[in-house]
Amino acid sequence: MESNKFLDAKGFACPMPVVRTKKAMEDLNSGEILEVHATDKGSKSDLTAWAKSGGHTVVQDAEEDGVFKFWIKKA
Amino acid sequence: MSKSVTTKDIARKIIANEELLILDVRNTDEYDNWKIEGGKIRVINEPYFNLLDGVDSLEIDKDKEIVVVCAKGGSSQMVAEMMEEAGFTKVYNLEGGMKAWSEHLEPVKIGDLNGGGALYQFVRLGKGCLSYFIESNGEAAIIDTARMIDAYETFAADKGVEIKHLIDTHLHADHISGGRALAEKAGGTYHLPPKDATEVTFDYSALEEGKDITVGNTKVVVHPIYSPGHTIGSTSFIIDDKYLLTGDILFVKSIGRPDLAGKAEDWVGDLRHTLYNKYKELSDDLLVLPAHYSFAEELGEGGKVAAKLGDLYKKNEGLNVEDESEFRRMVTENLPPQPNAYQEIRQTNMGKIKPEVEEQKEMESGPNRCAVEG
Numbered sequence: 001m002e003s004n005k006f007l008d009a010k011g012f013a014c015p016m017p018v019v020r021t022k023k024a025m026e027d028l029n030s031g032e033i034l035e036v037h038a039t040d041k042g043s044k045s046d047l048t049a050w051a052k053s054g055g056h057t058v059v060q061d062a063e064e065d066g067v068f069k070f071w072i073k074k075a
Numbered sequence: 076m077s078k079s080v081t082t083k084d085i086a087r088k089i090i091a092n093e094e095l096l097i098l099d100v101r102n103t104d105e106y107d108n109w110k111i112e113g114g115k116i117r118v119i120n121e122p123y124f125n126l127l128d129g130v131d132s133l134e135i136d137k138d139k140e141i142v143v144v145c146a147k148g149g150s151s152q153m154v155a156e157m158m159e160e161a162g163f164t165k166v167y168n169l170e171g172g173m174k175a176w177s178e179h180l181e182p183v184k185i186g187d188l189n190g191g192g193a194l195y196q197f198v199r200l201g202k203g204c205l206s207y208f209i210e211s212n213g214e215a216a217i218i219d220t221a222r223m224i225d226a227y228e229t230f231a232a233d234k235g236v237e238i239k240h241l242i243d244t245h246l247h248a249d250h251i252s253g254g255r256a257l258a259e260k261a262g263g264t265y266h267l268p269p270k271d272a273t274e275v276t277f278d279y280s281a282l283e284e285g286k287d288i289t290v291g292n293t294k295v296v297v298h299p300i301y302s303p304g305h306t307i308g309s310t311s312f313i314i315d316d317k318y319l320l321t322g323d324i325l326f327v328k329s330i331g332r333p334d335l336a337g338k339a340e341d342w343v344g345d346l347r348h349t350l351y352n353k354y355k356e357l358s359d360d361l362l363v364l365p366a367h368y369s370f371a372e373e374l375g376e377g378g379k380v381a382a383k384l385g386d387l388y389k390k391n392e393g394l395n396v397e398d399e400s401e402f403r404r405m406v407t408e409n410l411p412p413q414p415n416a417y418q419e420i421r422q423t424n425m426g427k428i429k430p431e432v433e434e435q436k437e438m439e440s441g442p443n444r445c446a447v448e449g
Contacts, residue, residue, distance in 0.1 A: 042146050
């Protein structure tokens with residue numbers, strides 16, 4: 001899936017994946033897509049819940065070889 | 076740098092019935108599924124990701140003692156530090172978070188035994204699991220040992236007793252048994268009900284009625300009673316004609332569920348027979364000591380989870396369903412969700428799979444959910 005920006009949050013423990021995602025999201029315009037890769041298991045539910053609380057949309061997610069991938073569309 | 080507290084500090088507060096305010100910063104789904112409960116604990120939930128721009132939205136008195144909790148301790152530390160910077164004076168981070176809380180075992184003395192020695196209940200507050208440590212004349216037996224076997228080893232060393240018997244009331248589906256591992260390590264015998272052990276991959280000693288287990292020289296007799304229902308092999312124990320260890324058959328406020336091995340329809344009749352006939356023949360004065368509790372209010376004085384059998388026949392709704400078909404409905408329909416990873420946990424307890432420790436911890440996360448409410 002196409003994205004406007006990529007964030008590699010692999011190897012980071014909670015809360016860093018969400019903290020970094022939030023920061024990266026600040027540089028995007030509304031409607032643009034951020035792709036995030038993380039390995040922290042908690043990031044799956046946390047990133048989804050964080051996106052929801054900020055009005056952003058997780059347009060796609062995947063899990064490959066222990067890496068959680070998210071494509072988040074900015075509100 | 077914020078100050079921190081350990082799971083032991085929290086356990087002590089719950090058991091002493093002291094007030095404590097907890098700020099749980101996990102996401103709300105996880106919080107709703109499972110949180111710290113008991114005593115005078117009050118918990119509020121605000122996910123850490125809603126606090127990244129500041130903690131001013133928290134409506135908490137800045138001089139109140141507060142413990143911040145998350146899944147593993149990382150996010151709670153960040154929030155605790157932010158709170159400290161914002162002027163909160165008594166904010167602490169729970170080291171290790173809910174993951175550590177799930178593993179904490181708190182020993183509580185139930186009573187002395189006739190032949191010398193004592194019976195202890197190990198309360199796993201984070202999961203509602205209960206195990207029992209019987210010590211008498213230099214020997215010990217443990218019933219329904221949890222995965223964290225070092226807690227029992229330390230306790231045995233403190234008491235100067237040798238662990239001889241590791242007994243499981245049934246094949247567990249909600250937590251990984253530490254019985255076999257501790258038996259191997261301490262050179263003890265691992266006992267299981269044979270009907271629950273038909274698929275196990277290891278040697279064990281079969282629990283059978285009439286085959287009592289002696290702990291210590293003074294004959295503290297652990298007397299097995301076959302009491303199927305939660306599983307087909309479920310076995311209860313009477314110690315000293317005073318204590319009835321019911322496993323997952325009978326709890327203080329509820330009864331066991333018969334469905335975790337996929338045999339609800341087959342086992343519901345056994346469960347009813349055990350609860351409404353077999354236990355009824357026993358003395359009302361026996362102190363029921365279950366393998367679980369599900370509700371914070373079941374945690375009694377001093378952290379004990381126990382009740383007289385006679386009182387349970389009066390108060391426990393699961394023991395007071397006259398109509399058999401209604402009982403059948405109650406324990407087979409509208410059941411709570413099954414425990415996390417319960418099938419993998421059963422396979423692990425049978426020795427069929429051998430997950431890594433980190434994976435085992437993950438499998439055990441969340442509440443036990445072995446009961447049905449009456």
